[in-house]
Amino acid sequence: MSDPLTRERIEAVDSKGMLDDVLAQVLQLGDSLWRVQSAGLPKRDLPGGLLVCGMGGSAIGGDLALAIIGDRATRPLRTVRDYAIEPWAGENTLVLCSSYSGDTEETLACFEAAGIVGAPRAVVTTGGQLAETARAEGVPVIGVPAGMKPRAAVLFPTVAALECAALCGAAPQLHTELDAATSLLERLVERWGPDAPEDSPAKQLALDLQGTLPVITGSGLTAPLARRWKAQLNENPELPAFWSELPEADHNEISGWQRGAGVAPFAAVFLADSDQHPRLRERIRLTCREVERAGGKTIVIESEGETRLERVLSLLLLGDLVSVYLAVLDGVDPTPMEAIDRLKGDLDKP
Numbered sequence: 001m002s003d004p005l006t007r008e009r010i011e012a013v014d015s016k017g018m019l020d021d022v023l024a025q026v027l028q029l030g031d032s033l034w035r036v037q038s039a040g041l042p043k044r045d046l047p048g049g050l051l052v053c054g055m056g057g058s059a060i061g062g063d064l065a066l067a068i069i070g071d072r073a074t075r076p077l078r079t080v081r082d083y084a085i086e087p088w089a090g091e092n093t094l095v096l097c098s099s100y101s102g103d104t105e106e107t108l109a110c111f112e113a114a115g116i117v118g119a120p121r122a123v124v125t126t127g128g129q130l131a132e133t134a135r136a137e138g139v140p141v142i143g144v145p146a147g148m149k150p151r152a153a154v155l156f157p158t159v160a161a162l163e164c165a166a167l168c169g170a171a172p173q174l175h176t177e178l179d180a181a182t183s184l185l186e187r188l189v190e191r192w193g194p195d196a197p198e199d200s201p202a203k204q205l206a207l208d209l210q211g212t213l214p215v216i217t218g219s220g221l222t223a224p225l226a227r228r229w230k231a232q233l234n235e236n237p238e239l240p241a242f243w244s245e246l247p248e249a250d251h252n253e254i255s256g257w258q259r260g261a262g263v264a265p266f267a268a269v270f271l272a273d274s275d276q277h278p279r280l281r282e283r284i285r286l287t288c289r290e291v292e293r294a295g296g297k298t299i300v301i302e303s304e305g306e307t308r309l310e311r312v313l314s315l316l317l318l319g320d321l322v323s324v325y326l327a328v329l330d331g332v333d334p335t336p337m338e339a340i341d342r343l344k345g346d347l348d349k350p
Contacts, residue, residue, distance in 0.1 A: 003197075003198040005203045005206070005328060006194065007195060010324070010328050013332070014335070015335070016336075018152065018327075018335045021149070022320045023189055025152075025154075025155055025185065025313075025320070026182060026185045026186050028159075029155060029159065029181060029182050030178075030179075031156075032156045032159035033175065035142055035143055035144065036160050036163040036164075037163075039141060039143070041167050044120065044169070045168075045169045046075070046120070047092050048075070049073075049075030049076035049078075049170040050076070050095075050170050051079075051080055051085055051089055051095045051096070051114075052065070052078070053080045053096065053107055054099060055106050057100065057151035057153065058100050058150055059081050060154060060157075060228050060231065062096070062098065062158075062161045063079050063224035063227065064154070064161075064224055064225070064228070064316065065157075065161035066079065067308070068162060068174070069162070069170075069171045070221065072171055072172055075168070075171075076093075076170070080110060082110070083106050084109065085113045085119070091119060094120050094168040095121045095122075096160060096164045097110055097122070097124075097125075097130060098124045098125070098160065099124075099125050100125065101126065101127075103128040103129050103130070104130075105347075108130060108133075122140045123139060123140070123141050124142040124144060124160040125142075125143075126143070126146040144156045151232065151235055154228075154316070159178070162178075174309060177307045177310070178309065180306075180309075181305070181307070181309050185313060188304070188314060188318075192321050205301070205322050206326045206329060208297075208299060210326060210330070213241065213242075213264045213266050213267065214229075214239070214269055215268050215269065216241065216242070216244070216271065217269065218243070218246070218270075219247070219276060219277075220280060221303075221311065222276070223245045225316060226271055228319055229243065229269070229271070229315075229319035232319055232320055232322075235323075235337055237323060237329075237330055237332050237334065238327075238332055246270075246283050246284065246287070250283055250287060254290055257291045257294050258290075259294070261294055261296050262295075267299060268287075268288070268291045269298075269299045270299070270300045271303070272284055272300055273311055288300065
């Protein structure tokens with residue numbers, strides 16, 4: 001059988017070039033850092049730490065940054081997906097408002113709320129109302145290149161959140177790790193990209209997940225990556241998919257798997273990490289056994305890399321590629337999001 005995921009076959013379905021944007025993540029790390037540094041954010045000592053406000057692909061950057069920082073955090077770090085900031089946030093908390101379009105209504109509301117309580121602010125965006133308002137109020141704007149879908153520009157808000165955490169005293173700077181991670185991503189693109197063999201990990205995983213309803217489970221460092229994988233599977237191949245987190249899933253969700261095979265062709269995907277707690281690794285093993293006992297498919301995927309940053313980015317790239325490959329296998333153009341666009345249009349109606 002010929003490879004169903006050759007570059008030519010992918011391009012025939014992926015008319016807007018989503019795969020190209022995913023592969024370009026290799027270039028986003030250095031560019032992102034330069035853009036943050038060019039924005040002129042001041043260094044401050046803020047005991048209240050950092051709030052990252054955003055939705056969708058703009059918010060997940062905050063989650064990924066928090067996972068990358070991990071136990072190196074020295075101040076509170078939170079991601080907010082809402083119309084309001086945390087009630088305790090004030091003049092000692094840096095609020096980073098992230099919106100690719102600059103017109104996300106929830107993020108605009110958080111930007112206004114942060115200004116009312118006197119919190120120092122920064123924004124990361126391509127433009128829109130957020131950039132216009134920020135510049136009018138003297139708030140630093142971290143510019144992001146336009147022309148991508150927000151989900152394909154995820155490393156810009158991720159690096160912005162990492163830098164803002166360092167600038168407010170909530171975490172160390174990770175410039176050395178960023179440089180090293182670029183080399184890892186370059187190698188992984190060769191191993192997992194469209195020119196890789198049919199049995200390469202990303203292509204094989206897409207083939208294994210085709211025709212299933214995926215449930216992605218993470219733990220610790222990989223929990224926000226499970227959320228990212230789920231969102232990418234929702235948006236690129238337009239699949240119903242779900243995410244969960246261990247150890248919590250073993251206190252409730254595991255019971256639901258007992259009838260799962262009789263309801264839908266579920267696939268349980270576990271994102272593991274080389275540095276995770278040994279009890280979490282044991283939970284993955286035992287949870288897989290329970291899912292398989294109930295007739296479900298299980299897949300365990302291991303992060304790659306030495307640093308937390310490298311391991312996060314390895315799973316980020318893999319999940320993004322798998323989602324595009326699944327879209328191609330199902331004949332779905334991975335770029336359009338008609339349901340989201342319709343909903344936004346309906347919300348704008350008087």
